[in-house]
Amino acid sequence: MRRTSTFLLTGMILGAVIAFLITSAEPYRQVITAAGPAASGISPSTDPSTPGTSPSPKPSTGSAAPQQAADLPALVPQGHVSVVVYDRTTETTPVSLDAHRHYTSASLVKILIAFDALDRGTSPATVREMLSRSDDDTASRLWVAGGETSIVRAAVPEMGLAETKPPRNPGRWGDTEITAADITRVYRYLMDKAPAEQRETILQALRGATENGADGFRQYFGIPDALGHVRWAVKQGWSCCNPGRILHTTGLVKDDRYLVTVLTENPRSVSYETAAAQVTEVVKHLPGIR
Template identity: 60%
Template structure:
């Protein structure tokens, strides 16, 4: 009789084990996830709002530490792989300063404006030309049209139509603008704008040195950049954006700081941010 009971108990235990689902416990507030589901979750594509944890790569905290009094957003998009190597504060809004000239240039080229005029506006970051093309192109409609065409989600035209540099942008939207330029814009517009960005002069038309960030940080790697700077309403903006490594990598770094930091210190800080991104710009 005891033998029969023992066998019966063993059978019950084996049956219970075969029906068991192993779970991984998460912190309070999260429901358990079966082990089989972990592999599926890891296959999700990387978006601008999430990047893999990697001790070799810069983190949000390490980049923000380089601007102790300010804010930084950074994106690195590998066009060959179609993935983001880094995404930090991708959806934070900043005043665009001269980055909006990319939209002004696209609109002006489509309207048949002088090629030489557009090239100078971009390569020299010429504000006078930008103001002229902004007015002739319809002012805020340049931005609203781009929002619809490119699917920009964090961009807003300036509340004062006369202040094109007050356009609001995000790092994620700047990547979308470059994507449109490289992959969807007509060839004449693409070639015109890329040539101008490759030929960016060391000093802008206002005498401001615009080789901070990407140009100063990447050494001998080829680059094409559109920079932005403005002060002080009430803070100071300094942005470096463009293509690195024969147009393979899209790099966008946007910063905002109190005016007390000063441009010299701010330039060095944003250059240091880009230097921290260099390990991501490999093959």
């Protein structure tokens, strides 16, 4: 009995040793469960100039930017937000969120009206007045003089606008359909391809945007309120209610390095004041442009 017990004890010890050695030899495996940019719907390296494409993401320079981008939809909880930030120095797109969703343009189409008006020999002072104060009356006169929807149709091939459509009702220029990707293309055309005199006229107007528009609406929401200490040039847009409450902030910041486009649409139940504050918060959360 003692000899049998000794053999059993020895066998148990050897078995334990062999099991330990086998377990120790298993390779280390890391399980990653945190959702990255792709899971959040944010594609930091997406080029907005190519609808529907998603290039392989470039290496991130830090963990803060993706987290900030992932927070953006929560800042407009009852509506929709689309964002594109384009870096003209590196020719990259550090932020692209729902860049191809369609919105009505509100006053952003006035940039296209401005180009057409300058092409037709309209006084630069008139164009600057329309843009800086977002003057609807002047825009309407220039819209009619330029052939209404033909202004948009001509801009589409000239600027490579893949997703912009003229309004169904020719008399409602603010119903022009746009996307954040296409507004980014408009600004890239302005900075890289437009005739120098036209560029300077439009930039002077956008840098001189007044705090209140011609209709009395405060148009310093978004980029101006969020980045007041940074040099900016902006064109804002606001309208209601076709179909919802629209507030857009767009322009150039940080010595014209970054092109920023933030488009939003909320239900009518969301007030202008609340919607404007949301747009400002979105801009405050954009990485790298402050």
